[in-house]
Amino acid sequence: MSPPVSAGALRCALDIRASLGECPVWSTAEQALYWADINAPSLNRFDPATGGNRVMPMPSSIGSFALRKRGGFIVALRDGLWLARPDGTLERRVVEAPYDPAHHRFNDGRCDPQGRFFAGTMNEKRDAPSAALYRIDTDFAITEIFANLTISNGLAWSPDGRTMYHADTPALTINAFDFDAASGMPSKGRVFARFEAETDRPDGASVDSEGCYWIAFYRGGRVVRLSPAGKMLASFPLPAKCPTMCAFGGADLKTLYVTSARQQRDAEELAHLPQSGGIFAMRVDVPGLPEPAFAG
Numbered sequence: 001m002s003p004p005v006s007a008g009a010l011r012c013a014l015d016i017r018a019s020l021g022e023c024p025v026w027s028t029a030e031q032a033l034y035w036a037d038i039n040a041p042s043l044n045r046f047d048p049a050t051g052g053n054r055v056m057p058m059p060s061s062i063g064s065f066a067l068r069k070r071g072g073f074i075v076a077l078r079d080g081l082w083l084a085r086p087d088g089t090l091e092r093r094v095v096e097a098p099y100d101p102a103h104h105r106f107n108d109g110r111c112d113p114q115g116r117f118f119a120g121t122m123n124e125k126r127d128a129p130s131a132a133l134y135r136i137d138t139d140f141a142i143t144e145i146f147a148n149l150t151i152s153n154g155l156a157w158s159p160d161g162r163t164m165y166h167a168d169t170p171a172l173t174i175n176a177f178d179f180d181a182a183s184g185m186p187s188k189g190r191v192f193a194r195f196e197a198e199t200d201r202p203d204g205a206s207v208d209s210e211g212c213y214w215i216a217f218y219r220g221g222r223v224v225r226l227s228p229a230g231k232m233l234a235s236f237p238l239p240a241k242c243p244t245m246c247a248f249g250g251a252d253l254k255t256l257y258v259t260s261a262r263q264q265r266d267a268e269e270l271a272h273l274p275q276s277g278g279i280f281a282m283r284v285d286v287p288g289l290p291e292p293a294f295a296g
Contacts, residue, residue, distance in 0.1 A: 008236075008282060008283070009236075009282055010223065010236055010237070010238035010239075010256075010258060010280040010281065010282045011280060011281065011282065012239070012275040012279070012280055013046075013048065013257070013278075013279050013280060013281040014046050014051070014053055014278055014279040015275050015278045016044075016053060016277060016278055016279065017262060017275070017276070017277040017278060018037040018040065018259070018260070018261065018262070018277040018278070019037055019038070019039035019040050019261065019262060019263045019277065020037060020038040020039045020244070020261045020263050021035060021036070021037055021244060021259035021260055021261060021277055021278075021279065022035065022037070022038050022063070022064070022108075022204065022244045022245055022259055022261075023035060023036045023063075023064045023065060023108070023109070023110075023204070023245060023259070024245055024247035024249075024258070024259050024279070025065070025066065025067060025110075025247060025291050026247050026248060026249035026250075026253070026257070026288075026290075026291055027067060027291075028253075028290050028291075030045075031047075031048075031049070031249075031250075031251065032045055032046060032047050032048075033045075033046045033048065033247065033249050033257055033279070034046075034065070034067070034073075035259055035279065036062045036063075036065060037062075038061050038062055038063060038105075039061070039263060041058040041059065041060055041061050041062050041077075042055050042056055042057050042058055042062070043058060043062060043065060043073065043075065043084070043088050044056065046279060048249070048250075048281075056087065056088025057088075058075070058077060058088070058090075059077070059090070060077050060078040060079055061077065061078040061105045061106075062075060062076065062077055062106075063077075063078075063105055063106030063107045063108070063109065063119065063120075063122075064106060064107065064108055064109030064110065064119055065084075065109070066109070066110060066111045066117050066291075066292075066293060066294045067291065067293045067294065068083070068293055068294045068296070069115065069293045069294065069295050071085075071086055072084050072085045072086050072091070073086075073088075073294075074117050074136070074294045074296070075090070076106035076109050076119045077106070078097065078101045078105045078106070079093070079096070079097050079101055080093045080094075080095050080096045080097045081093065081094050081095035081106075081117075081119070081136060081140075081142075082094065094136075094140040094296075095136060095142050098132070098134060098142060098144070099121055099130075099131075099132075103123065103124050103125050104121050104122065104123055104124065104131065105121065105122060105124065106119050106120070106121055106122075107119075107120050107121055107122040107131075107151060107152050107153065108120050108152055108153045108154065108155050108203075108204055108245070109155065110155055110156070110291070110292075111291070111292040111293060111294050111295075112135075112157055112161070112164075112179070112181075112184065112292065113157055113161040113181070113292050114161075114181055114184065114292075114295070115138060115292055115293060115294055115295025115296070116135055116136065116137055116138065116184050116294075116295070117135070117136040117294050118133060118134065118135050118155055119133075119134055119136065120132070120133040120134070120149065120151075120152020120153065120155065120166075121133075121134070121149075121152055122149075122150065122151040122152060123150055123151070126150055126151075126170070128150075129148040129149055129150050129168075130148075130150075131149040131150055131151060131152055132144050132145070132147045132148075132149055132152065133145045133146040133149065133152045133155075133166065135184050137184070137296070138294075138295045138296035139296065140296060143184075145185070145186065146166070149168045150168055150169070150170045150171075151168060151170060152166070152167075152168065153167045153168070153169045153202060153203050153204060153205075154166055154167030154169075154174050154202045154203070154204065154205045154215060155205070156205045156206055156207045156213060157207065158207060158211050158228070159207065159209055159210075159211050159289060161179060161181055162178065162179055162181075163176055163177065163178065163179060163228075164176070164177045164178075164179040164186045165177075165192060165205060165207070165213060166186075167202040167203075167205075167215075169201050169202055169203060169218065170201070172194060172195040172196065172197075172198075172200060172201065172202065173191060173193070173194045173195070173202075174191075174192045174193045174194075174202050174205075174213070174215065174226075175189050175190065175191060175192055176189070176190055176192035176230075177189045177190075191230075192213070192226075192230045193213075193226055193230040193232075195217075197220070198219070199217060199219045199220040199221075200217050200220050201217060201218040201219050201220065202215050202216075202217065202218075203215070203216045203218040203243070203244050203245060204216055204244050204245020204246065204259075205245070205246060206245075206246040206247055206248060206288060207288070207289065208225075208248065208284070208286045208287065208288050208289070209253075209286060209287050209288065209289055210228075210286050211228040212225050212226060212228065212233065212286065213225070213226045213228075213230075214226075214246045214256065215246070216243035216244055216245055216246055216258060216259075217243065218242050218243065218244060218261075219241060219242055220241075220243075221237055221238060221240065221241045221242075221243070222235050222236060222237045222238065222243070223235075223236045223238065223243055223246055223256075223258055224236070236282065238258060238260070238280045239273050239275050239276075239280075240260040240261075240262075240273050240275060240276040240277070240278065240280070241265060241269060241273060241276065242260055242261040242263075242265065242276065243258045243259070243260045243280070244258075244259045244260055244261055245258070245259050246258050247291070248284075248287060248288020249288075252287055253287035253288040253289070253290070254283055254284050254285070254286075254287045254288075255281055255282070255283055255284070256281065256282050256283075256284050256288075257279055257280070257281050258279070258280045259279055260277055260278060260279070260280065261276070261277060262276040262277035
C-alpha cells in the first residue's frame with residue numbers, strides 16, 4: 001500500500017529515486033498513474049492502491065508520452081515518435097525525429113482537448129535556441145508550432161480549451177496564447193507569468209477545473225498555483241530540489257501528483273533530501289481535469 005496522502009502537504013507516494021522522473025499522466029479508466037524516467041529510459045505504471053510500480057523499458061530517452069484512445073500509447077523517444085502497446089512494447093515509428101538526436105531530444109508533451117499530441121524538444125547542450133514545439137495530428141503529420149527555444153516546457157490548456165500555456169524554461173517565463181481548436185494553432189502570445197530567481201525554472205504543468213495553472217519549479221523545490229490571470233495563489237514545498245511536472249489523479253481528480261529528479265544533484269543534497277526522484281502527492285480542494293488521449 002502507498003502511504004496516506006495528506007491535504008496541503010506534498011509527501012512521497014513512491015520512493016522510486018528516478019534519475020529524471022517526468023510526464024505523470026493519470027488514467028481514469030485504470031485509476032493508475034503512468035510516468036516516465038527519461039534517463040533510465042522507461043515508461044512506468046504506478047498503482048496507488050497497491051503501491052506497486054511496473055517498469056516498461058524503452059530503447060532511448062523518453063521525453064513524454066500520451067495515452068491513446070485505441071489503447072496503448074504514443075511515445076516521444078529520442079529517435080522519433082512511436083506507437084506502443086499497453087504493455088509498453090513498441091509497435092512502429094510514426095514520425096522521425098525532427099532534429100539531430102546527437103544533442104537534441106523530445107521533452108515535455110501532452111494532448112490538446114481535440115486529441116492531437118504536442119511535443120516539445122530541448123537542446124541538451126543549451127548553447128543555442130535550436131529547440132521547438134511540434135504538433136502531431138491524428139494522421140501523424142507533424143507541424144512546427146514554435147521555434148528558437150532552448151527547453152520546451154509548461155504545456156497545458158485552460159478548461160475551455162481556448163488558452164494554451166507554454167514555457168521556455170531558461171527564460172523563466174510562461175506565455176499564454178489564444179488557441180484555435182479547429183486548426184490546432186496558437187496565436188496572440190502574451191506573458192502569463194515571469195519569474196526572477198534562477199531556481200524558479202518553470203518545468204511541467206497542469207491546469208485544474210477552476211483554470212488555475214500548477215507549475216513545478218525545477219531546482220526550486222516547490223510547486224506553485226497561479227490564477228488564470230497569472231497571480232501566484234499558493235506555493236507548496238516538497239522534499240526534493242527538482243520537481244518536474246504535476247498531474248491530477250485519484251477517483252475525484254483531487255490528488256496532485258508531482259514527479260521529480262535526482263540527476264546531477266550532489267551527495268550532500270541527496271543525503272539531506274533522500275527521496276529526490278520520487279513521486280510526491282497531496283490532496284487538493286479543486287479537482288483537475290481528465291487528461292485527453294491521443295486520437296490517432
